[in-house]
Amino acid sequence: MFFSQKIKVETGMEEKRVLVLAKTEYMRTPYDKWLIDSGISPIIVTSARFYDGYAENCEHCYCLSNYDSDDYELYALVDKIYQSIPFHYVFCRAEVDVIRSAEIRRKFNIPGQSTNSAIHYRDKLLMKERLSRKNINMANFSEINSADDVISFSEKNQYPFVIKPRLASGSSGVRIIKDHQELNDFIKSNDGNLKGMLAEGFIDGVMYHVDGLFVDGRIRFIQPFKYINDCLSYREDMFIGNVPLEKDDSTYHLLVETTKQIIANMPATENFAFHCELWLTAENEIICCEIASRTGGGMISFLIEEMSGLNIDKAWLLAECHIQTEDYPAYSDEFLRFGCVCIPPARGKLLSLPVVDEKSVRKIHFTGLIGDSYQGGEKSGLYLIGYVIEAKDQSAVIASFKNHFLQVHHSQYWELNVHG
DSSP states (O other), X not given: XXXXXXXXXXXXXXXXXXXXXXXXOTXXXXXXXXXXXXXXXXXXEEEHHHHHHHHTTOSEEEEETTTTTOHHHHHHHHHHHHHHSOOSEEEEOSGGGHHHHHHHHHHHTOOSSOHHHHHHHXXXXXXXXXXXXXXXXXOOEEEEOSHHHHHHHHHHSOSOEEEEETTOOTTTTOEEEOSHHHHHHHHHHHTTOOTTEEEEEOOXXXXXXXXXXXXXXXXXXXXXXXXXSOTTGGGGTOOEXXXXXXXXXXXXXXXXXXXXXXXXXXXXXXXXXXXXXXEEETTSOEEXXXXXXXXXXXXXXXXXXXXXXXXXXHHHHHHHTTOOOOOOOOOOGGGGGEEEEEXXXXXXXEOOOOOOOXXXXXXXXXXXXXXXXXXXXXXXXXXXXXXXXXXXXXXXXXXXXXXXXXXXXXXXXXXXXXXX
């Protein structure tokens, strides 16, 4: 079911409107404030979890009971909204909403990312098929819909290899198959539920990500980052961090140029944020993992804002609404004093959190509740608490990641589940 605030009757000149599919809390993405004095007002569609924050601040606000999983309910609501208050733009920042937003644009003939572009940025199989034809370097891969498909891939590719959903995000559902026994175990536990999967060779390398903003058909901001720990660290209830690369580092330029090539060979889109993940092997070879047409998850957008002054989500929204903005920031050596860390919960009941009084903590984002029970990490983009850190240099930033992780996971703050 859905419900909305009372909608005020508008008089005078009609404002333009942007439909926003909102999967973040109001304090993180205050769309009405970002659009103030622009002549454009937001129509918010969100989940019950975030509804109250938007409803208190935005004139048009709707709630879906099954936001993540019920496309039919979403499209029915959007049709109803458009009949009474037509909108002129569509915006989203979450992976789950990329194709949905494109479909809404297609139906109502609204400019922005097309369905073809959205699907290629979202579906990892279509993405890899397209990019491999354009000579972008990547691991061997194959579509998986059955146990026979998995077995066939294993016979052609050595262990280990990776199986993951084509449409997942945040490393959700990713499984590394290390040997024949793990393959048999995987098939037994998943047989009959393998449709829509992808297998790919395992890359032994260091993972980086490149984040940026594309406006009016041009890259306006781009910056590579190194992961501290990897995207599967959450499975060990371990933190994942992000630190920017120095422009003088040769890896910086390899990552930037590869990302530019990838974007140039994807279906064209005028305005979008991007998050591209790549490996660097011991042989100094860049291998594409995947790219998404959205802002990076976790604390990445907070980190970019603190280190550069660019609120990438706001800038993307304004570009989508064809609003002229100020100049975009260029690289600065000052970026290297910053980093961000996402700390997953422990396994148990959260009793309290450590007091943070360090001047180095520039941003804190707490997503949990004191008194709630947790079962450890869920996916790479989800976390209990995140910090943006500023320190004298990068080694001090990384040391701070470890210190904050140990603080948050100290037994004094948890009633631990001794049974796992």
